[in-house]
Amino acid sequence: MGASGRRSLQELTAEVATNPNSTAFVELAAAYRERGDLERALRLCLRGLERHPTHVEAHFELGRIYEARGDRELALDEWGIVRQLAPDHLPSRIALVGLYLDEARLADAEVELREAQSVAASHPTVKQLRQRLEAASRDGRDSEEPPALDPFDSLAREFPGLIGVLLADQEGQLLKGRMTKRGAESDRMLAVTLSGARKEADRVANYLGLGDLKGIVIESSATRLTVAPVQNRLVIVAMASHVPAGRSALAVRRAEELAEVQSGDGR
Amino acid sequence: MSTAYDALLSGLMRTAGVRGALVVAVPDGLVVDGRVHVGVRSDAVAALAASLYRRACRATGAREGQSRFVELEADRGRILIAGREDLALMAVMERRANVGQVRLAVLRAADSLLATGQG
Numbered sequence: 001m002g003a004s005g006r007r008s009l010q011e012l013t014a015e016v017a018t019n020p021n022s023t024a025f026v027e028l029a030a031a032y033r034e035r036g037d038l039e040r041a042l043r044l045c046l047r048g049l050e051r052h053p054t055h056v057e058a059h060f061e062l063g064r065i066y067e068a069r070g071d072r073e074l075a076l077d078e079w080g081i082v083r084q085l086a087p088d089h090l091p092s093r094i095a096l097v098g099l100y101l102d103e104a105r106l107a108d109a110e111v112e113l114r115e116a117q118s119v120a121a122s123h124p125t126v127k128q129l130r131q132r133l134e135a136a137s138r139d140g141r142d143s144e145e146p147p148a149l150d151p152f153d154s155l156a157r158e159f160p161g162l163i164g165v166l167l168a169d170q171e172g173q174l175l176k177g178r179m180t181k182r183g184a185e186s187d188r189m190l191a192v193t194l195s196g197a198r199k200e201a202d203r204v205a206n207y208l209g210l211g212d213l214k215g216i217v218i219e220s221s222a223t224r225l226t227v228a229p230v231q232n233r234l235v236i237v238a239m240a241s242h243v244p245a246g247r248s249a250l251a252v253r254r255a256e257e258l259a260e261v262q263s264g265d266g267r
Numbered sequence: 268m269s270t271a272y273d274a275l276l277s278g279l280m281r282t283a284g285v286r287g288a289l290v291v292a293v294p295d296g297l298v299v300d301g302r303v304h305v306g307v308r309s310d311a312v313a314a315l316a317a318s319l320y321r322r323a324c325r326a327t328g329a330r331e332g333q334s335r336f337v338e339l340e341a342d343r344g345r346i347l348i349a350g351r352e353d354l355a356l357m358a359v360m361e362r363r364a365n366v367g368q369v370r371l372a373v374l375r376a377a378d379s380l381l382a383t384g385q386g
Contacts, residue, residue, distance in 0.1 A: 193326040200319040201339045204346060207315060208307070208359060211342030218323040219336040225327060 006031075016044075021051060026058045033065050041065050056086045063095065072099060080185030090119050090126075096185075097129045101136060108184050109133050152177050152258060159251040161243035163223060166191050166236040167259050179238055194227045194236055201227075215252070226252045230259040272300040275356075275376045282372050284364020286344075289357045290380060293317050293324075293350065307359060312346075316357050320348045334381070336374065345369075349377035356380050 007015075012028040025048035032041035045062045052058055063078030076099065082092040093116035100109035113133060116126050152165035164179030166187055172195025174188050197216060205213045215228040219241060226237045226248065235255050239248040272290050279288040280302045287303035289312065296317035301309045316339075323337045339346040345360045347370060356377045360369050 190326060193322060197319060197322040197326060200315065200322055204312070204315040204319055204339060205341040207311060208344065208346070210339075210344040210346075214340040214342065216319075216323070216340070217336075217338040218327055219338075220327045221334075223327065 023048070023052060023055060023058070026055065026061050029061050029065065033061070033068055038065055038069050042069070054085055056082055056089060059085065060089065060092050063092070067095070067099065072103070075099065076185055080189060083185065088119050090116060090123065093119060094125050094129065097133075101129070101132055104136065105184070106133065106136055152255060155251060155254055155258070158254065159239070159243075159247065161240040162251055163238035163240060165238075165255050168195060168234045168236065170232055170234070171195060172234070175233065191234070191236060194225070195234060198227055198229065198234060224248050228252055228256055230256050233259060235259045272380065275379055276300060276302045279358055279372055279376050282364070282369055284361045285358050285369060286361055287312065287359040289313050291317050291355050291357055293320055293353055293355050299354070303359070312359065313357065316346055316348055317355070320355055324352055334377070338370070347373045349373050351381060354380065
């Protein structure tokens with residue numbers, strides 16, 4: 001909505017007060033954010049999301065509020081939710097690229113920028129971000145770990161069909177690794193969800209007296225995901241489903257060995 | 268009383284090392300039909316395993332109608348679950364069971380189950 005079409009703070013406040021189901025809270029939160037009243041904007045947005053948990057613009061606005069507060073990880077989470085709810089939502093893609101560029105996470109920025117270009121290649125901001133990314137790449141300001149230092153990179157060469165490997169702690173916080181194409185936010189969400197699945201699996205195994213959990217395999221038509229506990233961490237391996245199960249199990253074993261080395265190093 | 272799943276479940280239970288076979292409504296974790304050895308509480312297994320299956324479907328972004336296969340491996344046995352977001356077949360296996368054989372049996376039975384469900 002353009003500036004001329006904006007409603008006043010009083011109008012928005014009145015609407016939100018009289019109609020709790022109204023989605024005007026998003027606009028009102030944005031107005032508070034722009035005035036620098038971040039706490040009020042945050043409370044308003046969180047309360048509104050309780051009633052409208054899948055409201056795309058509300059999640060986007062909440063991300064902007066978090067970003068303004070300096071809570072970048074929380075902003076990433078919110079924009080990650082927007083991406084899940086509305087993959088074509090250009091503003092969130094642009095915001096993600098900007099944030100990744102600020103943090104010199106160029107690989108993540110590249111992934112998001114490609115997605116943004118697939119939505120609106122000729123958008124001026126998208127073009128500007130492309131130029132920024134190319135300049136950053138030329139300057140060699142990429143602060144991410146060089147590929148050779150990622151312990152799981154060698155597995156992709158060793159096992160064709162490997163989609164990616166993640167190492168997470170018991171709560172699903174991502175420690176290392178990458179599932180290609182989907183981006184860091186999807187990886188984080190996957191790690192958290194599968195960490196929950198591991199807890200469920202532990203309960204089932206205990207209940208049935210099956211002993212300690214050794215792993216979970218989840219197969220779809222495209223992917224075989226394996227979740228394996230290693231010491232107090234989780235290794236998650238994604239393999240294309242056309243790879244034979246035995247070969248896939250070998251890759252998991254190698255990933256477990258690498259994860260044990262990582263855990264032993266205390267990293 | 269015989270049900271539509273009798274043959275399917277009995278067939279699975281004849282596979283060596285299978286301690287239980289259940290047809291489960293995934294959304295609520297309730298047993299639709301099942302055969303279990305003594306000592307296996309089918310209602311609790313179904314509820315817990317359905318919860319695991321739902322989470323696995325979420326993790327892999329399952330859409331309506333897409334099938335999933337989930338295998339839980341533990342020190343002394345395994346659970347295999349195959350089906351869709353609404354109905355799934357579960358098998359509880361002892362460690363000694365032949366995994367490949369049971370896996371194949373479960374996948375085939377799940378195909379029949381889903382065909383029956385669509386029927």
